[in-house]
Amino acid sequence: MTVTSAAPGNASGHKGQSRPDLKHFLGRTGSRFSVIGVWALLVVIYGVTEPDTFLTSGTVQTIFGSQQALVFLTAALLCTICVGEFVDLSVPSVLGLCAIVVPVLAVQHGWNVWLASLAAVLVGTAAGAVNGVLTVYLGVNTIVVTLGMSTLLLGVALWISNLTPVSGLDSDFAQISLFQLGGLPVGFYEGLVLMLGLAYVLACTPLGRNMRFVGANREVSRLAGIRVNRIRFGAFLSAGVIAGVGGVLAAAATGGFDPTVSQSYLLPTFAATFLGTAILEPGRFNPLGTLIAVYFLATGILGLQLMGVAGWVADVFYGGVLVIAVTLSTLLRGRSG
Amino acid sequence: MTVTSAAPGNASGHKGQSRPDLKHFLGRTGSRFSVIGVWALLVVIYGVTEPDTFLTSGTVQTIFGSQQALVFLTAALLCTICVGEFVDLSVPSVLGLCAIVVPVLAVQHGWNVWLASLAAVLVGTAAGAVNGVLTVYLGVNTIVVTLGMSTLLLGVALWISNLTPVSGLDSDFAQISLFQLGGLPVGFYEGLVLMLGLAYVLACTPLGRNMRFVGANREVSRLAGIRVNRIRFGAFLSAGVIAGVGGVLAAAATGGFDPTVSQSYLLPTFAATFLGTAILEPGRFNPLGTLIAVYFLATGILGLQLMGVAGWVADVFYGGVLVIAVTLSTLLRGRSG
Amino acid sequence: MTGSVPRLPGDGEPRLRVEAVSKTFGSNRALREVELDVVPGEIHGLVGQNGSGKSTLAKVLTGYHGPDPGGRVFVDGAPLRLPVRPLEARARGLTVVHQSLGLVNDRTVVENLRLGRFRARRMSRRIHWREERDAARAALERLGLDVPLEVKVGALNEEDRATVAIARALQDAQDGTGVIIFDESTRSLTRESLEHFYKLLDSVVATGTSVLLITHRLEEVLDATDRVTVLRDGVSVECGLPTKGLSEADLVRTLLGRELLGLAREKHTAPAETGQPVRIEGLSGQVARDVDVSVAPGEIVGVTGIAGSGHDEVPYLVSGVRKATAGRMWLGGKELALSKMDAAAAIAAGVALVPEGREREGLALEMTVAENVLLADRSCRRGAMAPRRRRAERALVGQWIERLDVRPPAGDLPAGKLSGGNQQKVLLAKWLATNPDLLVLHEPTQAVDVGARHAIVAAVRAAADAGCAVLVSSSDENELSLLCDRVVIFRDGAAQPDPLDHPSADDIVQAIYSGGKRRLRA
Amino acid sequence: ACGATGPAGTSATPAADNAALSDLKKSVDQMSQALPAYPVPTDKVDGVSSLRGKTVYYIPITQQAPQFAVTATALTDALKAAGVNLQVCNGGSNPSQISACVSQATGANAGGIITDSIPYGMAANALDAARAKKIPVLITDQIPDSAHPADATLGYIQGAGGDMLKAVADWIIVDSGGTANVLINGSTDSPSTKSYVDQAKQEFSAKCPGCKVTVNEISSANYSLIASSTSSAILRTPGVNYVVSEFDQYLQPTLQGVQQSGKQTSIKGASTAAQVSGLQMLSGKNFLYVDASQASPYQGWASADAIFRLMLGKQLPTYTIPQRLFTRDNVSTVSTDAAAEGTGSWHGPADFPDKFKALWGVSQG
């Protein structure tokens, strides 16, 4: 027999959900686009206060042409974050190691530069594989593994470079990240393609959905026939590959690398990735939001520098924006949800 | 019909626990004391290879007299970790800010040095309170808040010190951390007392038990009538106070402070705290294990440095030990558990 | 309000009196001026459909939620400050066993039992562990349970866990005072434990302590409670209705506000054999030993038994979620070695498992309903990296939401925002959408109201009619009799010969315990 | 080792040594004095007025070190005198960021680029691109890079890094009477910082046969390990009585390392690139005995002069960035605050801005 469908009283509990009201709508839109709004506002403010320097094509070039390393780092971080590994602290070190491997092999050991690049990417992949084996198959805490690997790889980078910057890479080779296309270096488009690809995979493919499910609930995913460990391991591996490629591009762009600097990427990488959770898909790590966050932060800092403010202001801006944006996004989401 | 107490199937779930066998015992002991064993081994190895330099009282003084800031930082971190806030990235910045506040007020603004110290501790407390309000009461992600606060407070520290190290504190004042007692500075004992106190609270008091429960499951704790938010907020506040006191002691020891230094504490703080999970109470954050980890790492590094190895070896050691120790502890625990 | 407040039996003040308590979540009013009276020494039932506000009321009474302004709560005649302070409520004798039990798995039994009740010594602030252990042991002994105190709660089975949670609440009850609220605490208790549980309640209420019992098992309500309060959409439509002489049909009508048709099991005859039956042979696991079962397409076969008899292991062994120690399965002409099969292989072979633990194993609560429904489905899929076919997906989700009557019918809502019963429907939809050859269910209608239960039963039957072989493991005899064509009884890990054919609930109970059906509470 | 060679060395040729020592003492005394006048170049720069309205980029390796702020301020004043704008871009100790700064300058068609403490190789591609666009580049505080020799678009100002460390070495030789046992915390961060240490070692070996020098290699990447590596180096080298921090930047962990080794009372501290805090430590008689300081404000003006010349296609003169030794004795002759540091009065009469302006032919004031 059938149940008489839709008893009158039954549906009353969900009135709120089925009829989204204006407040709700504003809340959602606010939390999606507020950071983009602030970005626009920043551009206006800087444009008004610094018209001569800010409103130039150089500004656009600087903002969009200088963040390749960060874009690759955030993409690598997103790979693992999306499958529920919250904090991969090792990506900057992987990138740094790969970036120093290229000039060390090519300049100091006379390897062909392409071979050296391949070797660097393989190093990144291997680092990702070690992370993956330890966390996924041996079950060691992710933070511990990646923190340890981060330090270890920094040590290796210092070792092979003898603690000093190595430079002298070919300027032809530099074209893989510096070749100008429509006023911007090709590295910008490489980062863009990477992020769009990641966004596509996550949003539109079964693989992406499986990744999100693994991130949300491993046990449920396993029972649904998803090969959870394979996906998690794959995420670490991809993170390694992406960081490796990013490292090669970074080395190419500067013509060499300094092994000591990789740690300085850690904060911006995390800041941009987490700020990304306040953009487009509030509360969720998402590639496009992250990309916007990267350029938003770059805009903010650049404008401040053009205004000639002291060095500490950039830190205050970075920290303040991160806290305020994510707090507002959290509050708006809470109100609308 | 009555229920036969203990139906056959009922107990099947916990057979393993009630009859501990030898393998189990070895596994547990191994995972508890393996790091301490390695520590002893290290001492023997260094003692044999470097008898002239390692087996001196200077070594002991260096190892146990140098880690005060780290001890305070790990203690602050433990406060929040134990209530389930996994990664408070801001503790080093809080310590750095408090440490610079003392000389800035006392030397540059001519405050009484004790008043300046009080102000510094208040600053730390306020920073902890901000962290607490944002994460506990507004529900913002802990990593975001503390990452943001970390950057922001670094900026503030750079600002008030005008990006310069400030020194010139009284050498009388230095006695609060340097006064010699049994060959070691009093700062060592202060750290020891702090950690023992924390261990006592966590292990023996209802508050500690409640903190652990809040860390394990907030919802359950709230249903059981524990004031979850108050405990979480309290943890952030305590972390701020501890970092503040640590900062004052650090400033006193060096007679001033350099605002840019604080970030270099981040890695060692996390490394020691996580390594602590492989000691004494495997798989659990615990103060005494952390304290041992701090001195274990200090021993390892010092011995390597006495052997005159290059700077990068220390990084490899740090990272390698962290990864290997926690991996082994995880595997041993897995086998015994 | 609608309900007629009956004269209180005996003396003056009710033990617990709730007046006009409301609770609003956002734009959703979960409770509307609810009235409730619990007199000393009674077992008072609180029933209602999923999402009618029962748990919310319990949580308001313990201070977990703050109520809307305006309501009043009295304990023994004296008003309780609102919002309720948890410790104050407990001091006044109000304790709750929450629906989710509220246990921390990696903590020991004694820690869980004494959680929130630890007392420190005066000077050292230390916990007096010996006293704590004594208290814990006493609480457990009262329930007749012998669990090592230092064992982690996660290592206990569901029934022991429920018992620990119940013991925790009972330890605060002082004879003759207080109210203990059980929010669906009995759902995972087996029949034998249930009987013991009610015996214990009898001794508790005999002293004058009161009990408020929230449950979906209407027979429990009729058997065990003295009076019942019925919530419908947050409104108390009946307050303190005496259960003596109340029929189940009456109660259902009050509860739903309408007549439920076809509550009685209509003979469901499996369609004529259309394909080869699914055969399972020699299946062994931790408890189950050498089990042979065969399920024909279109047939619904139940497995049941007392706790620990191994019937609840079968679903997980058959679907590759837990490794069997031995066993083979013939499915769709193929032979599968159960000891080597993993979940992915089982799904590929056409097995679908609806597990018991909805939150842990069933649904990813922060993902949307649509995503959950589509997770296991492979019909809309062309390859791991190919774009998803959104239109086909949306159509499929809409179809399942409609078929199972998921409320609200919004695919883009996070699954965690649905009520438990609706989550259960989504869980079922997720697996029915895969069009399985063998559908394996474990406690499919646990904690689900009668209306939802019907929707679920209808969906399972529809799947069977479409040629799916269905295997149900359950400890709820009503559920089994409603669903099954055959029921296999397990004893000590072994499947008993002679399955029951279209048994009634009484038949099943009798077969399990080899005794007649009795009232739960004398 | 020191105890053995020291007395032996002195006893072998006491007279010669004493003579050498007193010569050295004279030069140390001189280096401890303020300059009578700053060494402002003499050949005039014509056409500075044609540069009015242009923008020059100043890229310090990081903004988190105070001497760059001092230089930047002086540079701003100097450029403003000629109507040229200054744009500071923080290198953030990161090659990508430095490259971004250079590209920013290139993209904005800057009049010139001045980098501070950045090896050419750290941003080689970006700098090459800037020079290809005929934007002159001035590398300051670095030794010239042999792979990138100076030309019409590239100039170097060396800074006083090596000289400061040599001066500190001289002071130590004099102070110890030729028997110092020195530990240098030397930075491996760039070829320049390494070469400064080498220069100091040569100074010691040339002028003090009785001295023993040990170098403890430190790196910004291992900032947290500087303290412990310092103390272990002290433990490993018995008899250390001087510890040199290559820059004030490493002073705090160096001090911590000395404290940890428990030998604070027998060790004298030394440093270079003095900042306010270093002088405060000197006047507070805390650890530090000597700190060499380079004239950062003057460097700012000299950099401006050099970039003008590059922009106008002229030859660069050789600039000498003055330096001075501060000790516990002479630190009281200057005021240890940021204002005094900023005017350049630590090193000599603060009238050099006017001289530069005269050189450039721009109006006073």
Ligand SMILES: Nc1ncnc2c1ncn2[C@@H]1O[C@H](COP(=O)(O)OP(=O)(O)OP(=O)(O)O)[C@@H](O)[C@H]1O
């Ligand atoms: N945390 C919450 N936030 C928002 N709404 C909630 C929340 N908890 C409960 N609700 C709402 O309260 C209503 C009543 O829920 P409650 O849990 O009390 O139902 P119940 O009667 O216990 O149901 P069940 O029989 O399934 O346990 C639901 O309709 C739900 O929408």
Ligand SMILES: Nc1ncnc2c1ncn2[C@@H]1O[C@H](COP(=O)(O)OP(=O)(O)OP(=O)(O)O)[C@@H](O)[C@H]1O
């Ligand atoms: N976090 C939440 N936000 C919004 N609505 C919620 C939330 N949690 C639950 N609800 C709503 O509360 C209602 C009931 O939820 P709840 O789980 O309390 O029901 P329940 O009565 O316990 O049901 P069941 O018996 O099926 O477990 C649902 O309608 C659901 O939409």
Ligand SMILES: [Mg+2]
């Ligand atoms: Mg409920």
Ligand SMILES: [Mg+2]
């Ligand atoms: Mg429920």
